[in-house]
Amino acid sequence: MTHRLQHVLVIGAGTVGACCAWHLAAAGHEVTLIDRELPGQTTSSGNAACISPSQVVPFSHPGVWKKLPRWLLDPLGPLTVRWQHLPWVAPWLWRFWRSGTAAGVQRCARAQAALMQQVSDDYAYLLNRAGLNHFLRASGVISVHDTPEAFAADRWVFELEAELGFEWHPLNAGALKELAPALRLDDGVAIFVPSWQNTTNPARMTAAIAEHAMGDGVHWRQGAVSRVQAGTDGVAAVLEGGGKVQADALVVAGGAWSNTLAAQLDFTVPMTAKRGYHTMLPDPGITLDVPIISASRSFVMTPLEDGLRLAGTAEFARLDAAPAYERAAVLVRHAKDYLPGLKTAQASEWMGQRPMMVDSVPIISTSPRHDNVFYAFGHGHYGLTQGPTTGRLIAALVAGEPTGLDMTPYRMDRFS
Template sequence: MRIAVVGAGIIGVALAHALLDEGHEVDLYDREGPAAGASAGNAGWIAHMDILPLASPKAWAHMPRWVVDPLGPLSISPRHLPRLAPWLLRFVAASRPDRIAAGSRAIHALNALSLPAWERRLDGLGLSHHLRRTGILSVWTDRSAFAAADGLLRRQSELGIAVERLDAAGVRALEPVFASRAATGATTGTGGLAGGALYPTGAHVGDPRALTEALADAARGRGLRLTTATVTALEPGEGGIGLRLSGGGLATADRAVIACGAWAKRLAASVGDHVPLDTERGYNITVARGTLGLTRPVMYEGHGFVTTPLDSGDRIGGSVEFAGLDAPPNWARVDAMLGRLARVLPGLAVGEGTRWMGFRPSIPDSLPVIGPAVREPRIIHAFGHGHYGLTQAAATADLVAAMLAGRAPAIDAAPYAVTRFGRR
């Protein structure tokens, strides 16, 4: 078949390869081109060990403190609040214990496929050099929060996720920069580690932009046709799927996949599916490589940011801001994030860096939308991955390819179906 994929981020380019594997002709459409958005500026993690939705006790424990700080790890623009209200109501509903349990099972099911799917894809294309197998580290500075994490660590271990609980000395032995900065913190009254958790099978990529571009280049070499254009609507007809392009053009395909992330809501609505998707604006700064002195990605629990040693520099990122697609960036959020880093690694001189803001497609239950449109099975949804776009891209591509071929997906796809939001 001739299949149109809308969106040339990491999901779209991974989809292109999975569909080319099946012998389809693939047309990829994007408003800017490969790796233009969050696929370029994310933290680079393949976080297959994560199992909790955002609407979890872990998040709610920090949320009251975060929300009252306009520059905190999570903020909501007052101007955007009326538009966000329906999303927030669904987020509260997703926080019920039964919904958290179901969401956790669905996140784990998809994430468990993720690293093997990436290994197969990258090995098959000769791109495995993009993968870094240094593990991922979580650190806590609050003793009570660290003690409370025992339940999560046990659950991850029960699910077969390798995790090693570390005391403060163990963290410092693994990453000596925490030892040197602890001495600085002792003189300034800041710093301090409660403990950590090492996920030895955690992985990251050398640079998310470079990976996305390499996948796009490889797909073009396999016959992918890439068109830079905005798809404004999908128009199913007897002869196939019409793609209405900005400027008035019309392209056609036998099937179409919506994979344009934060911009997918309008396209899904054009075929009758009204998805509660909103936009998390994420921020980061990338500084000179080696500045942080860390050898692996680190999550700073309770502080709302992560760091990653990329080939292109050390990236400090995180922060969730609900302000829509049109508001200008608030770069003070990056300064606030650097201030939180200074409390964990006191005395660190970060220097200048490249600042970035991008849009994550966020669904209240933290699950992507994967599967056919309700009224039009020739159109497949593949968007809304939130913080897991890079992690879940290759696995999502395999699920979509199976659906289009009429095969049963590797896992039960019902939790990701658009029908979970109610039929319209």
């Protein structure tokens, strides 16, 4: 089928926007990619670097509410709210809580699984075509639980993942020692999930995807978009400090900042910034070949090309609030429990803002009001994982072609 070639404006050059631009250019469109930062420098730069297709269960579920009081009382626990920002986050928390019914969990897990089942093929396709395969390691992940009781409490998550097609198996002590000799788990339980991959550097990989797209003709414009407009005669983005870019169609891929733009074109959706932190250890003194996720302490230890990254935790605060780097430091304390030989010299810290939907399902959608506006944001914990799949789906929506997927669960207007 031939489709009408258009000039498409993509706002946001994180992993999601870069992959949208790449797919749109590959489909023959003229594309302009805009970001106030350089490609891959925002949330997409400092994440845990894991492509984690098995993670389909939404964060709001009946069990999480049992853990919440304990977490909230511990300022350095896996989840915290800056209490002075509670009025800002409370409406989101309320809707998050409401979405966590047993039926909601099933619905959202199935919606995520439909995307996640395509992630590995979409990554392979994009990185192969772009000659960027060297960024990818297919290592699987070791998921550790500090006690058998902790694993028993989470077992339903693994069972639901298996039901939706994501394989896992327990590791006995011998297999664990072989896979991760540096890890100490005492009486804990280790699970191996083979479908995971990881990138050796999410920032460089995202920038390389954007650069490859630029080689394919994508125009790059660095600037902050203050205003967006759409009508039957086209779309426009007005830049702070002057300047306007006009095009036929617009893709909003602004991560946690997308609601500001969506409000001008349609309406806001229940998304908040769920902050996470990392500590980067350039010389960790131990070798890890496979990433390890601590399900009990909600963080990941991932070997990257430039050291070991400890990433995770969740903090709710306003988008513009200053980082609380003690949350990055606490990850080092946790990691030392698991990796006794860990060296922490020259550690650096980072904070990023996950674009988190109440139902943990991203928005990949045509605008309800404008058929030349498209939305690709709200990927929460999995934007790195779902970038290439989102890019492919957005390119199909822009072309008016079938996506091969029921897009209802990802629609912008699913909350109205």
